[in-house]
Amino acid sequence: xxxxxxxxxxxxxxxxxxxxxxxxxxxxxxxxxxxxxxxxxxxxxxxxxxxxxxxxxxxxxxxxxxxxxxxxxxxxxxxxxxxxxxxxxxxxxxxxxxxxxxxxxxxxxxxxxxxxxxxxxxxxxxxxxxxxxxxx
Amino acid sequence: xxxxxxxxxxxxxxxxxxxxxxxxxxxxxxxxxxxxxxxxxxxxxxxxxxxxxxxxxxxxxxxxxxxxxxxxxxxxxxxxxxxxxxxxxxxxxxxxxxxxxxxxxxxxxxxxxxxxxxxxxxxxxxxxxxxxxxxx
Amino acid sequence: xxxxxxxxxxxxxxxxxxxxxxxxxxxxxxxxxxxxxxxxxxxxxxxxxxxxxxxxxxxxxxxxxxxxxxxxxxxxxxxxxxxxxxxxxxxxxxxxxxxxxxxxxxxxxxxxxxxxxxxxxxxxxxxxxxxxxxxx
Amino acid sequence: xxxxxxxxxxxxxxxxxxxxxxxxxxxxxxxxxxxxxxxxxxxxxxxxxxxxxxxxxxxxxxxxxxxxxxxxxxxxxxxxxxxxxxxxxxxxxxxxxxxxxxxxxxxxxxxxxxxxxxxxxxxxxxxxxxxxxxxx
Numbered sequence: 001x002x003x004x005x006x007x008x009x010x011x012x013x014x015x016x017x018x019x020x021x022x023x024x025x026x027x028x029x030x031x032x033x034x035x036x037x038x039x040x041x042x043x044x045x046x047x048x049x050x051x052x053x054x055x056x057x058x059x060x061x062x063x064x065x066x067x068x069x070x071x072x073x074x075x076x077x078x079x080x081x082x083x084x085x086x087x088x089x090x091x092x093x094x095x096x097x098x099x100x101x102x103x104x105x106x107x108x109x110x111x112x113x114x115x116x117x118x119x120x121x122x123x124x125x126x127x128x129x130x131x132x133x134x135x136x
Numbered sequence: 137x138x139x140x141x142x143x144x145x146x147x148x149x150x151x152x153x154x155x156x157x158x159x160x161x162x163x164x165x166x167x168x169x170x171x172x173x174x175x176x177x178x179x180x181x182x183x184x185x186x187x188x189x190x191x192x193x194x195x196x197x198x199x200x201x202x203x204x205x206x207x208x209x210x211x212x213x214x215x216x217x218x219x220x221x222x223x224x225x226x227x228x229x230x231x232x233x234x235x236x237x238x239x240x241x242x243x244x245x246x247x248x249x250x251x252x253x254x255x256x257x258x259x260x261x262x263x264x265x266x267x268x269x270x271x272x
Numbered sequence: 273x274x275x276x277x278x279x280x281x282x283x284x285x286x287x288x289x290x291x292x293x294x295x296x297x298x299x300x301x302x303x304x305x306x307x308x309x310x311x312x313x314x315x316x317x318x319x320x321x322x323x324x325x326x327x328x329x330x331x332x333x334x335x336x337x338x339x340x341x342x343x344x345x346x347x348x349x350x351x352x353x354x355x356x357x358x359x360x361x362x363x364x365x366x367x368x369x370x371x372x373x374x375x376x377x378x379x380x381x382x383x384x385x386x387x388x389x390x391x392x393x394x395x396x397x398x399x400x401x402x403x404x405x406x407x408x
Numbered sequence: 409x410x411x412x413x414x415x416x417x418x419x420x421x422x423x424x425x426x427x428x429x430x431x432x433x434x435x436x437x438x439x440x441x442x443x444x445x446x447x448x449x450x451x452x453x454x455x456x457x458x459x460x461x462x463x464x465x466x467x468x469x470x471x472x473x474x475x476x477x478x479x480x481x482x483x484x485x486x487x488x489x490x491x492x493x494x495x496x497x498x499x500x501x502x503x504x505x506x507x508x509x510x511x512x513x514x515x516x517x518x519x520x521x522x523x524x525x526x527x528x529x530x531x532x533x534x535x536x537x538x539x540x541x542x543x544x
Contacts, residue, residue, distance in 0.1 A: 318425075
């Protein structure tokens, strides 16, 4: 059962004022995998009415960090890159799914896909990859 | 004189609800160069009291985009990567300085340094590089 | 049948002197997917007896480009990033598998996994992600 | 005097069969900075007569690693990204200049510019950024 792990992960998220400000939720947190989501809202947009790239970058950063933390414990994000695939709009939620590609004692390499979600329909809108490092 | 350019850039920033939410300011906007800053505040932090990586990623994304836009006009961010160099804390402001490394007709490659600023003192805390594409 | 596509892809590879120098083979080339491989040999190593990171970066670059080209036609590589997961040694071959994550009219975002292969056994040793652009 | 350091760096390069295969030279190796170069030759090209992206990626990887090693000692490359700015042709040499952006006890973040060089004339053709980690 990963229920305790999810509960702990959510407690950490609740301690991140910036995540609270953006309304982020932790949906999945289990060994090797994490999922974060946010509802689209007016305050997350840029000047053309799309979700600001910085919101997607936040989601990638935090989902990658949770994925790495799921196998390493206390961690920090070392680096990541993100590719934007399409404008983020016309969706109810943004859903970021991150998985561990490979990990050692001190760091994990993770990938994250960010989806535009409308009910059961998902379209990928960004893809990220990065390094999460164990805090010593 | 780049005063008009800066004024226009600030008008765009004022139309980005997410940038307004984070309190971002456009300090410099001239051909090949842009500078954004935000004051540190409680709502930008993560659970250890450092600025959340997502805030730094937002600054990198937006500063890179302004730098690319300064030579290309209407643009969108194609991709970027960011390396975190030190925890972001003990500073009055975060200052993101982005410059164009090279540009063609349709895209520009830009770099961004993000500094922890206390009065005249600056320490680099993140470094980014990315591609900005002209909107056709 | 993608036999013609594979044959054409191999003809292009044979026209790349650098790929010939490294002994690269195109194993798979179909819409959305490409696989390149090289046999480990003394000339590909660095000073500790591991395959040089530059060889892995070459494989990532070329496999990503083939994957993008499989959906876009004539292409060039815009950018990519690579994470090294473990030293590349103790293998018969390096196998790079690249797939398209998302594509539009002018560019494709692709990912690549590079494996250390010994007969049927595969271990991932590097992970890459990048942008391939259609040549206009 | 960094003459000893340069000599040691060159001895390491001479022990890298892949660097010898490509004809790489170490021009500069001093604290925080490294420069590698290769002469353009037929074997480094792709099918259109440009230098293969894999050669540029090799140069970025190795120059970044030397720059990181100049401040950390024994190192390995953790990850890097590279943006290609223009086709690499019509030059006598490729020159890769890497510098340390920031470093701690265990890793350094470095940047690298790769130039097309003709006598005294230099044009940038690629830009890279990555993480170099101390071997423990």
